Every structure is written in structure tokens, then in C-alpha cells.
Amino acid sequence: MIRFTNVTKKFGDHYALKNISLSIDKGEFVFITGPSGAGKTSILKMIYGSEQADDGEVMVSSWDVSKLGARSLPFFRRSIGIVFQDFKLLSRKSIFENVALPMRVTGTPYRDISTKVPQLLKLVGLAHKAECTPSQLSGGEQQRVVIARALANEPAVLIADEPTGNLDYDLSLEIIQLLKDICARGTTVVMATHNREIVRQTGRRVIRLEKGEVASEGTSYYGR
Ligand SMILES: Nc1ncnc2c1ncn2[C@@H]1O[C@H](COP(=O)(O)OP(=O)(O)O)[C@@H](O)[C@H]1O
Ligand SMILES: [Mg+2]
Structure with missing residues (x-):
């Protein structure tokens, strides 16, 4: 690979x-x-x-x-999905819009975006935060949104x-668990x-x- x-x-x-x-x-x-x-x-x-x-x-x-x-x-x-420190969330956009962004860039139809974003937010355990802005989320939650966004175009x-x-250590292990789950999906x-x-x-x-x-x-x- x-x-x-x-x-x-x-x-x-x-x-x-x-x-x-x-x-x-x-x-x-x-x-x-x-x-x-x-x-x-x-x-x-x-x-x-x-x-x-x-x-x-x-x-x-x-x-x-x-x-x-x-x-x-x-x-x-x-x-390729990327989780880099210099690719931050857009602070004035909702969590939904942040995750949708890569799909908008590639011209994905809204119908597909509106089914895919909730699936991604569910995967990272943040389905209930779709309408929040990044500042309303904790650091660990924000990092999970970044990961959801990285997965939006189903990267290999x-x-x-x-x-x-x-x-901190416990939140780090949660992120690792999420990455392992993502890996288990292929x-x-x-x-x-x-x-x-x-x-x-x-x-x-x-x-x-x-x-x-x-x-x-x-x-x-x-x-x-
Ligand atoms: N754009 C750059 N200009 C000059 N030196 C760089 C640049 N990027 C990285 N380096 C140097 O290359 C080496 C490896 O950097 P990097 O890959 O960032 O290491 P790490 O991520 O393990 O900390 C370091 O010595 C760093 O200073
Ligand atoms: Mg480095």
C-alpha cells in the first residue's frame, strides 16, 4: 500500500x-x-x-x-485522510459543516452529504453535537471531529x-481506540x-x- x-x-x-x-x-x-x-x-x-x-x-x-x-x-x-495540527476546524462553522467540507470541495451532492455526515459523527460518538461550533466542544471531542472530517471522502x-x-492520557487512549476501529473497517x-x-x-x-x-x-x- x-x-x-x-x-x-x-x-x-x-x-x-x-x-x-x-x-x-x-x-x-x-x-x-x-x-x-x-x-x-x-x-x-x-x-x-x-x-x-x-x-x-x-x-x-x-x-x-x-x-x-x-x-x-x-x-x-x-x-488520503489527514489529521495534522495545522488543519484546524473552522471556528465559525458548525460541526456538521466542518465534517461536510471535504465533500463540498469534491462536489458531492447535498443528498449524499446529508446522509454521510451523521454517519461519520455517529462513528466518532458525536452525533448529538452536529449543530455546535468547535468552541463548544472539549479538546478530545474536537480531535474526533477532525478525524471524522478526514474520513469524509472515504480515504484508503x-x-x-x-x-x-x-x-491527557485517557482521552489519548480514546482517540487510539477510534483509530483502531477505523483501521478495523479497512x-x-x-x-x-x-x-x-x-x-x-x-x-x-x-x-x-x-x-x-x-x-x-x-x-x-x-x-x-
Ligand atoms: N521546512 C523545513 N525547513 C527546514 N528544516 C526542516 C523543515 N521541516 C523539517 N525540518 C527539519 O527536518 C528534521 C525532521 O523534522 P520533522 O520531520 O518535523 O521531525 P519530527 O516530526 O520527528 O519532529 C528536523 O531536523 C527539522 O528541523
Ligand atoms: Mg512532527
């Missing part, structure tokens, strides 16, 4: 990623871990095509992301960059986090980065 082959990314003289090769199967839930600056966000941005590799190949499904031109990029991106892959970053989930405790609890595959290189690969020790 996702394959990096000898991928290198430099910013000036500094290597953000150095000769990375990795592969993620369809339907997997994989953590990208490592300390701040290790290259986690860079990996996710390359999956999404918002950073280009200087060297190597990035394949997602049958797309060669490392070679995508400006015209194909928007089409490719419809197959969901990438999440530190989705539990601003949440979506490939790739989540970057520096939180080792969460990773250990979850017991899924872990790709650990250090200074732009894969330092180890394996499964976290306990938890399900």
Missing part, C-alpha cells in the same frame, strides 16, 4: 530523512515514533505529497507520489500527526507520535526513527 525506497530529504545541508526504506500493508495500523526532529512529520508529508523526496521513490497504492505533478496531486490526495489511508498531542492508519507510553499500550507495528534514519522496526511489547 505504502512503500518508501531509499528516500532522502534534505533541507539545505541538513538531512531530514536519510535513505529510508519501509513498507506498510493495506489495512495495517503503524506507528512512526522517535524523538522530536527525527523525521516523523516529514515521512507523513511525503505520503501526502506535500514534501517531495530529493532522492528515492514513494509509492502509495499505484501512485508514484515522488513524481506526481501539480495536476494529479489533488486527485491523489482525495485518497489515514495519516495522523501527533493526534493525541494536546490530550482503512490503513499511519500515526506519528513521540509518546512511547501510548505506543506500548497499543501493541501495533512501530517504525522508530532517529535523526532521519530507521532505528528499529517491531511491535510494541504489551497491550492489544
